[in-house]
Amino acid sequence: MNDSHYCPHTPEEIQEMLSAIGVASVEELFSPIPSELRAKTFNLPPGLSEFETFDKMKSIAADNGGGMSAFVGGGFYDHIIPAAVDHLSGRAEFYTAYTPYQPECSQGTLQALFEYQTAICRLTGMGVSNASLYDGGTACAEAAMMALRITGRNKIIVDGCVNPFSRQVLKTYLYNLDVEVVEIAPLDGLLNREELAGMLDESVAAVLVQNPNFFGCVDDFTALAQQVHALDALLIASVYPISLGLLATPGEMGVDITVGDGQSLGNPLSFGGPSFGFIAAKKAHIRNMPGRIIGETVDKQGRRGFVLTLQAREQHIKRHKATSNICSNQGLCALRGLIFLSAIGRQGLVDMARMNRDKAEYAKSQLVSIPGVTVLQSAATFNEFTIFLPKPADGVVAELLKKDIIAGVPLGQYYQGSENCLVVTVTEKRSRKEIDRLVRELEVAVCN
Amino acid sequence: MAEMYFTKEHEWIKVTGATGKVGISEHAAHELGDITFVELPKVGKTVKQFDVLAAIESVKAASDIFAPLSGKVLAVNEDLDTTPETVNESAEEKAWMVELEISDSAELKNLMTQDQYNEFLKTL
Numbered sequence: 001m002n003d004s005h006y007c008p009h010t011p012e013e014i015q016e017m018l019s020a021i022g023v024a025s026v027e028e029l030f031s032p033i034p035s036e037l038r039a040k041t042f043n044l045p046p047g048l049s050e051f052e053t054f055d056k057m058k059s060i061a062a063d064n065g066g067g068m069s070a071f072v073g074g075g076f077y078d079h080i081i082p083a084a085v086d087h088l089s090g091r092a093e094f095y096t097a098y099t100p101y102q103p104e105c106s107q108g109t110l111q112a113l114f115e116y117q118t119a120i121c122r123l124t125g126m127g128v129s130n131a132s133l134y135d136g137g138t139a140c141a142e143a144a145m146m147a148l149r150i151t152g153r154n155k156i157i158v159d160g161c162v163n164p165f166s167r168q169v170l171k172t173y174l175y176n177l178d179v180e181v182v183e184i185a186p187l188d189g190l191l192n193r194e195e196l197a198g199m200l201d202e203s204v205a206a207v208l209v210q211n212p213n214f215f216g217c218v219d220d221f222t223a224l225a226q227q228v229h230a231l232d233a234l235l236i237a238s239v240y241p242i243s244l245g246l247l248a249t250p251g252e253m254g255v256d257i258t259v260g261d262g263q264s265l266g267n268p269l270s271f272g273g274p275s276f277g278f279i280a281a282k283k284a285h286i287r288n289m290p291g292r293i294i295g296e297t298v299d300k301q302g303r304r305g306f307v308l309t310l311q312a313r314e315q316h317i318k319r320h321k322a323t324s325n326i327c328s329n330q331g332l333c334a335l336r337g338l339i340f341l342s343a344i345g346r347q348g349l350v351d352m353a354r355m356n357r358d359k360a361e362y363a364k365s366q367l368v369s370i371p372g373v374t375v376l377q378s379a380a381t382f383n384e385f386t387i388f389l390p391k392p393a394d395g396v397v398a399e400l401l402k403k404d405i406i407a408g409v410p411l412g413q414y415y416q417g418s419e420n421c422l423v424v425t426v427t428e429k430r431s432r433k434e435i436d437r438l439v440r441e442l443e444v445a446v447c448n
Numbered sequence: 449m450a451e452m453y454f455t456k457e458h459e460w461i462k463v464t465g466a467t468g469k470v471g472i473s474e475h476a477a478h479e480l481g482d483i484t485f486v487e488l489p490k491v492g493k494t495v496k497q498f499d500v501l502a503a504i505e506s507v508k509a510a511s512d513i514f515a516p517l518s519g520k521v522l523a524v525n526e527d528l529d530t531t532p533e534t535v536n537e538s539a540e541e542k543a544w545m546v547e548l549e550i551s552d553s554a555e556l557k558n559l560m561t562q563d564q565y566n567e568f569l570k571t572l
Contacts, residue, residue: 152493
């Protein structure tokens with residue numbers, strides 16, 4: 001029973017301990033547990049020693065594609081992570097702590113989350129942020145629920161250019177509520193404003209858009225915000241935080257609720273997670289925010305301190321009328337987001353965003369020089385753009401995978417009739433050499 | 449002279465002709481403790497008798513406030529947005545929350561008079 005040496009005791013020592021407590025065998029020790037509740041098998045291979053396990057995990061990790069050139073985005077992005085992020089977030093005070101159940105005893109965690117909220121507000125230009133949500137998709141859904149509460153209406157209009165996964169999460173969240181979710185099909189990779197205008201009336205709680213959208217297109221929603229506000233409805237925008245180093249903030253556009261996925265802020269790709277979602281709103285809506293909010297206060301000796309504030313919104317007080325059933329947050333991932341933003345700084349974010357845009361523009365100019373390849377030209381783009389190939393994109397992506405290049409996200413699986421479309425992403429991490437190799441190999445794949 | 453009526457949920461309504469101002473009783477305000485926020489409805493909203501009309505948060509709890517009578521919200525006491533503590537200081541005078549246009553005064557029979565309410569409190 002002790003083949004792998006995780007347990008220091010010999011069979012004799014174990015027997016000695018068993019007789020000390022008056023049972024004959026390990027089996028007898030566990031006998032009070034009904035046999036039908038005991039696992040018959042764990043369906044696992046034979047045990048390995050610690051060394052052997054380490055080797056096995058290393059070989060599995062080697063399949064993660066570490067040596068690949070990734071030009072894939074669609075919501076999750078391969079950005080640099082300053083060493084300070086791993087180092088500081090790995091400190092045991094942060095790393096081992098779960099959500100503070102006795103919050104005021106966790107001043108360090110509360111302060112970090114308070115600073116996180118400040119960073120998100122500055123980044124998005126919004127008035128108030130919560131202490132984070134699970135991910136970008138649930139943040140979209142929570143924002144929609146917020147709009148339903150604020151307006152007392154029951155219709156959400158969703159731009160079809162919003163990330164398909166976020167739209168799916170939103171629909172799942174709202175499925176059993178008396179809410180109508182209407183989607184508008186994209187027009188040339190942009191919001192179909194004419195169709196939207198025909199749908200906007202006083203039954204609409206909110207319109208959900210994304211910037212840059214799933215096609216990579218950058219849009220200005222200032223006029224849309226005014227149009228929506230004229231009907232006392234709200235505008236929700238999902239944004240890519242790194243792009244805000246270069247683009248107008250949702251706050252500047254007049255957006256009411258801003259959401260997004262925080263993965264790009266200091267969190268690795270890790271096969272899809274974990275990540276965090278952020279949500280920030282105009283200050284007037286603070287009481288309708290979901291999740292936890294950290295507030296600054298003073299103790300009775302006048303010293304600065306932090307508390308969980310406005311808890312009456314939350315489920316442990318308001319029960320089924322709580323603003324959300326999310327009370328927890330993604331504390332560690334949000335902390336990484338905060339450390340990332342603090343480490344690169346305001347100018348660093350601007351420089352990083354520019355580098356993304358410039359590298360993507362270079363890649364775009366090279367890719368369109370391939371015969372038969374064109375680019376979607378309806379709007380400016382940030383670090384992601386849509387190209388049209390002369391053949392189905394999923395086959396081309398499969399070809400390039402053999403060359404250790406992940407060429408992008410084929411759109412056909414998300415939008416009917418877009419089988420030849422590929423969304424290519426170029427972050428600051430991709431070198432000119434890698435971009436040139438992508439162009440070369442893509443040319444080979446489409447011309448064959 | 450306005451007539452004051454009470455519900456078993458400790459709301460009051462002061463009826464003046466076809467309208468009435470609504471608040472919570474001193475007893476309720478005392479039980480809730482320090483009031484931190486009153487969530488008021490939108491002007492123009494219509495409610496049925498005993499529907500949720502508003503909500504109130506104190507340091508101890510969050511509670512719904514129910515409409516004593518059916519009607520339409522004519523006005524709300526916006527002073528409570530900035531000074532919710534008025535509810536503790538003057539629950540049955542200054543801290544009115546909503547002014548209703550009463551749609552069916554026959555519903556008054558479902559409410560208690562001041563004397564009946566005082567008797568009711570003794571049973572709690």
